[in-house]
Amino acid sequence: MGKLLVWLRRMSTSVVPVIIMAIFMLGSLWLLSAATENSGQFGRMHVTLVIVNVLGLIVLVGLIGIDAVRLVRQYRRAATGSRLTVRLVVIFVVMALVPVSIVFYFSLGFLQKGIDSWFDVRVERAMEDSLELSRSSLDMRMRDRLKQTRAIAADLRETPNAIVMFRLNELRNESGASELTLLFQSGRVIASSSADTMTIIPQKPGGSILSQVRDKHDYVGLAPIDNRGLHIRTAVQIDASAVAVDPRVLFMLYPIDARVSVLADGVQSAITQYKELVYLRDPLKQSFSFTLALVLLVTLLSAVWAAFFFAQRLVAPIRILAIGTRAVASGNYQKKLPVTRTDELGALVQSFMDMTNKVSEAQRDAQKSQHRAEREQNYLRAVLGRLSSGVITLDKNQRMRAVNAAANHILEQDMDAAMGKSLAQIEHDAPELKTFITAIAKHIDDDADDWREEITLTGFGRHKTLMCQGARLPGIKGMTSGFVVVFDDVTAMIQAQRDAAWGEVARRLAHEIKNPLTPIQLSAERLRHKYLGKMAPEDAEVLDRSTHTIVQQVQSMKNMVEAFSEYARAPKLQPSPLVLEVLIGEILDLYAGENQKIKLFVHGKESTPMVEADDGRIRQLLHNLIRNAIESLSDTPQGRVDIHLQEVKHASEHVVEIKIEDNGPGIPPDMLENLFEPYVTNKPKGSGLGLAVVKRIVEEHNGILYAENRTKGGARIVIRLPALKSDITPAAETRQTQNSG
Amino acid sequence: MAALLVFSSFALEATAATPLFTVHDAKTELVGNIYRLNANLELKLTPQALTALDNGVTLTIILDIEVYTPSRYLWDSVLASLEQRYEIQYHTLADQYLLRNINSGSQFVYSTLDAALDALGKIEQLPILDAHLLQPKEHYKVRARSRLDLGSLPVPMQLRAYISSEWWLNSGWYSWDL
Numbered sequence: 001m002g003k004l005l006v007w008l009r010r011m012s013t014s015v016v017p018v019i020i021m022a023i024f025m026l027g028s029l030w031l032l033s034a035a036t037e038n039s040g041q042f043g044r045m046h047v048t049l050v051i052v053n054v055l056g057l058i059v060l061v062g063l064i065g066i067d068a069v070r071l072v073r074q075y076r077r078a079a080t081g082s083r084l085t086v087r088l089v090v091i092f093v094v095m096a097l098v099p100v101s102i103v104f105y106f107s108l109g110f111l112q113k114g115i116d117s118w119f120d121v122r123v124e125r126a127m128e129d130s131l132e133l134s135r136s137s138l139d140m141r142m143r144d145r146l147k148q149t150r151a152i153a154a155d156l157r158e159t160p161n162a163i164v165m166f167r168l169n170e171l172r173n174e175s176g177a178s179e180l181t182l183l184f185q186s187g188r189v190i191a192s193s194s195a196d197t198m199t200i201i202p203q204k205p206g207g208s209i210l211s212q213v214r215d216k217h218d219y220v221g222l223a224p225i226d227n228r229g230l231h232i233r234t235a236v237q238i239d240a241s242a243v244a245v246d247p248r249v250l251f252m253l254y255p256i257d258a259r260v261s262v263l264a265d266g267v268q269s270a271i272t273q274y275k276e277l278v279y280l281r282d283p284l285k286q287s288f289s290f291t292l293a294l295v296l297l298v299t300l301l302s303a304v305w306a307a308f309f310f311a312q313r314l315v316a317p318i319r320i321l322a323i324g325t326r327a328v329a330s331g332n333y334q335k336k337l338p339v340t341r342t343d344e345l346g347a348l349v350q351s352f353m354d355m356t357n358k359v360s361e362a363q364r365d366a367q368k369s370q371h372r373a374e375r376e377q378n379y380l381r382a383v384l385g386r387l388s389s390g391v392i393t394l395d396k397n398q399r400m401r402a403v404n405a406a407a408n409h410i411l412e413q414d415m416d417a418a419m420g421k422s423l424a425q426i427e428h429d430a431p432e433l434k435t436f437i438t439a440i441a442k443h444i445d446d447d448a449d450d451w452r453e454e455i456t457l458t459g460f461g462r463h464k465t466l467m468c469q470g471a472r473l474p475g476i477k478g479m480t481s482g483f484v485v486v487f488d489d490v491t492a493m494i495q496a497q498r499d500a501a502w503g504e505v506a507r508r509l510a511h512e513i514k515n516p517l518t519p520i521q522l523s524a525e526r527l528r529h530k531y532l533g534k535m536a537p538e539d540a541e542v543l544d545r546s547t548h549t550i551v552q553q554v555q556s557m558k559n560m561v562e563a564f565s566e567y568a569r570a571p572k573l574q575p576s577p578l579v580l581e582v583l584i585g586e587i588l589d590l591y592a593g594e595n596q597k598i599k600l601f602v603h604g605k606e607s608t609p610m611v612e613a614d615d616g617r618i619r620q621l622l623h624n625l626i627r628n629a630i631e632s633l634s635d636t637p638q639g640r641v642d643i644h645l646q647e648v649k650h651a652s653e654h655v656v657e658i659k660i661e662d663n664g665p666g667i668p669p670d671m672l673e674n675l676f677e678p679y680v681t682n683k684p685k686g687s688g689l690g691l692a693v694v695k696r697i698v699e700e701h702n703g704i705l706y707a708e709n710r711t712k713g714g715a716r717i718v719i720r721l722p723a724l725k726s727d728i729t730p731a732a733e734t735r736q737t738q739n740s741g
Numbered sequence: 742m743a744a745l746l747v748f749s750s751f752a753l754e755a756t757a758a759t760p761l762f763t764v765h766d767a768k769t770e771l772v773g774n775i776y777r778l779n780a781n782l783e784l785k786l787t788p789q790a791l792t793a794l795d796n797g798v799t800l801t802i803i804l805d806i807e808v809y810t811p812s813r814y815l816w817d818s819v820l821a822s823l824e825q826r827y828e829i830q831y832h833t834l835a836d837q838y839l840l841r842n843i844n845s846g847s848q849f850v851y852s853t854l855d856a857a858l859d860a861l862g863k864i865e866q867l868p869i870l871d872a873h874l875l876q877p878k879e880h881y882k883v884r885a886r887s888r889l890d891l892g893s894l895p896v897p898m899q900l901r902a903y904i905s906s907e908w909w910l911n912s913g914w915y916s917w918d919l
Contacts, residue, residue: 035896046896047903134834206860208852222835223850230835233850268834272797275833279796280897287897 018309022302025060028052029295053294060301067308080326081319085311092307096300104296111288119278127274134267137260138222142232145254146220148175149234153250156182160243161190168193178231179203179253184246185214185237196228205235205251213237213249225253229261230268317345324352333360390466393473394483398423398444401482410466410489411436432457436466440485443470454490463673465491499696502678503567510565517554517561524550567678567689573614573700577724580611580618580645580656587622588643591630598633600626604645608656609723613701621697624690625660625717632664632715639663648720655703655720663714667707675707761785762887764915769869769883776870776919778806782862782887782912786854789907790889793898794854799830801843801893802861806885808870808919820881821870826890827861829854875919884916 032053035046071089074082152171159167164182172180172193181192181202187210192202209219212235219235232254240247256264277284320337327335333356339349381404384391390407392415394400399422403415411433418426427437435457443451450471457464468487475481528547532540581604588600626641633639644659667675674680676695679688694717698705703721710716767780784802786794794800804825809817826843832850838857841848851857875881889910891902902908 046899047892050900131833138834206849206851206856208856221837221852222832223837224832224835224839224848225850226846226848264834268832271833276797276895279793279798280895283895283897283901287900290900 018306025053025056025298025302028056029298032291032294050290050294053298057294057298057301060298060305064301064305064308067305067312071308080322081315084318085315088311088314089304089307092311093304096303096307100296100300100303104292107292107296108289111292112285115281115285115288119281123274124278127271130267131271134264138232138256138264141254141256141260142220142222142234145232145252146218146234146236148254149220149236149250149252150218152180152252153236153238156248156250157238157241158243161248165191165193175252176254177252178228178255181251182238183210183249183251185210185249190248203233203251203253205233205249209233209235209251210249228255229258230256230264232256314345317341317349320349321352324349324356328356328359333357333363388488390487390489392485392487394423394444394485396475396480396482398441398483400426407487410464410487436468436487439468440470440483444483448472455487463491464489465494495699498677502692506564506567506678510561513557514561514565517558521551521554521558524554563689567693567696573617575612575614575701577610578613578615578618580608580658580721583615583618584622584643584645584658587619587626591626598630598639598641600641600643602643602645604643608645608647609654611656611701611721612724613721617697617700621694621719622658624694625719628690629660629662629664629715633662636662636664647723654723654725656723658719658721659716660719661710661714661716663710663712666709666713667715669709672707672709676705760912761787762889762910762912764885764887764912767864767883767885767915767917769917769919771872772866774872775868776808776872778864778867778869778883778885780804780864780867780885782864784858784862784887786858787907787910789905790910791854793894794829794831797831797833798895798898799828799893801890802827802829802887803890804864804885804887806867806869806883808881808883810879811882821874823869825867829857829861881919882916883919884914886914887912 028049031045032049035049071082071085075086152175155171156164156167161182168180168182168191171177172195178196179192179194179202181204182190183204184190187204187207189202189204194202203225205213205219209221212219214237216237218237219233221233223231223233225231233251234254235249235251238244238248238250255261317340324335324337327333335356337349337353339346339353341349381402384402384404385406387404387406390410391402391404392400392407393402399420400415400418401420403419408415411430413430413433415426418429421429423437423441427434436455439453439455443453448470450469452467452469455466455468457466466487467490468485470483470485472480473482473484524547528543532543532547535543581602584602584604588602591600626643629641630639633641640663642659642661644657644661646657646659648655648657668682671680671682676691678692680691681688695705698719698721701721703719705717705719707715707717761784763783765781765783767778769776769778771777782804786800790800804827806823806825807819808821809819811817828839828841828843830839830841831837831854832839835850836852838851838854839848840851840857840861849857849860851860869883889908891899891908894902894908
């Protein structure tokens, strides 16, 4: 079954069945036309052939119908190649239809005229005339023969039946008749004589002749006798006589001269044929027209079917190509197309396949390169991600192309959001990066191949020092493909260097100064003790005052040196979980009765997380800051110190923020930068180490601090200490923070 | 083909009312060892056939005779079949009708068509079967029919004759026991 289907499918697309069908139809048509011309054995097959051809026609119509329906469906579906097939079919059909119709029209005309031309009034007249002539010529002979017969009949009247046979032979020989028969009126033969010895059964007159003769009407007529040609037949009654009781009938057959006979046969057959032809005139026309129509219809339908067949064959490679093209368009380069032909269209399909193979290879290579590039990019990204230095790359139009996590951290911005933006846009979105971006833009505009600069950012509420290095990225043919900027936050390092320097100074000062102070003090006290009582009162007063001053100042110096050494010495921290609210409450209790003029307020959430801190150091820190604030409010009429305690979520950090604000004169701008360095103070009294110690304590606790002036006037010191991880409650995490004053 | 059959059956019905070809009577008799047929046919021609005859067209009339054993199923088994062909032609010059028996080759001349058809209708002592060919205990039947042979008409007339009731001259089978 499967094999049969495959065979049928192959046959339906093969040219073989078309040729077989065409040969069959041609043969059948030839036979039909032969039969129409009435040639021998085909004449009997005419109707069969008509039926065969009509059946062939129906088969063709069926095939065309199937093809047409299929094509229409394909056209409606807008299947590939259907439009071209339709166009080709229409062209083929028109090409076949027009000439066939013209041929049909003119052939039909010629056919009708041709058949009509066979007939002519003059020919018809001539035929009738010749018939008349033949008849009149034969009429004379017939009358003679009748006379002759009558004479013989008279002769035979007296001849008895018994001996009539001999007489018949004689009479036949005398008269030149070919046959002579004597019968009863009933038709029974009495005797017969024939010139042809082969004749056994004599010719007998028919019933009508006998009845005519019985009525006393002699008969004479012409008759073709078997193979012996035209004869004159005569029949005469022989009345009853003495020798014969019953009346008898003499029936004679006379041959006609051979020459006349041939002529008469010629006239007869010509007239018969002509009459038949005239009679068949219309059927002949119809028959020929029908055959012609059938032939042309078969030809036309074959052409139409062939049109479908060849159009589909012609379009097949184009359809294949279209399918291939669509596959390529959708990215499938692996589509295998069947090459069924060896002509140019086949070569086209082959070339197309070669091309897609090449494209496929190229694409594979491109994919490989892309994978390689992606791998390298991932590798680079991983490396950049692990770098502690911030890295930013810009394209040649100064748009951000890449940024690593460290850059986000250092710049405290989500730089990933700035991807693809120009420097100007980034600056607009994040004004705190102005200094940084201005510096980078300057170097790029200067077209420096390589640059290095220390940049201080101020927009974060504190100073941040970045060490930036930039380079131009080389592109193709010396063009610039972009820029890379690498930067580190060196704030802590610089601070550490400074702190270390100060520590060293303090340690040395303490050591160098502290040593001579005690001898100085002791010497001054010895001078006073030894000479105060022995001197005159005026001198004694000078001595007393001077030694007192020396001892006091030395003591003061000692205190100062002690403070220095305190600063230089970093005592070991003893951290423990600390509730800052409680701590601040205790400290403020100490200041409660001290100064009535200045009011202290605490604002804060009750449930701020705990911090891991050294209780004593934090107390020192808060004392220093509160005292500083109170001191700064000495000239302020309604001074107040506000202490805010709150939980802050900043980037990934979770901190507790302590803000100490006053409404005093604020911090002079020139001091703001170095406020937390030793000996930076605007107070007349004090060691100048208070804020330096505060800073050290904050840093010991991994916190940060900064100072700023409030917009409403007064100073603000902000300290952020890491919250104790175990004490962060989910509720605390969701709290919103208010960061500004 | 189907269309043709439909036409034919239609034609048959149309002529069934006044059949032009009829087998009036037919008998077989055993003479010696030979079965001989005696039959009486009535043959009349339609105006179309008469016109064609008068215009020189030769008409062929066939007498079909079959000896068969009837079957309860679809087809009877035919033991012997005989086809007698007769041609009738009008001789213009002699103004006579010629009746020719194609099987025997004999030819008869008649002054009128009716005489010729009457002569044709009288079948006498026509040998049809040798008795030796028959099985003794088998039941045999004979059937006969006469018809106009359309296939012998001139080709241009054939198609028209096949689809026209005017040309459908067929007596149908007349059967009897052998």
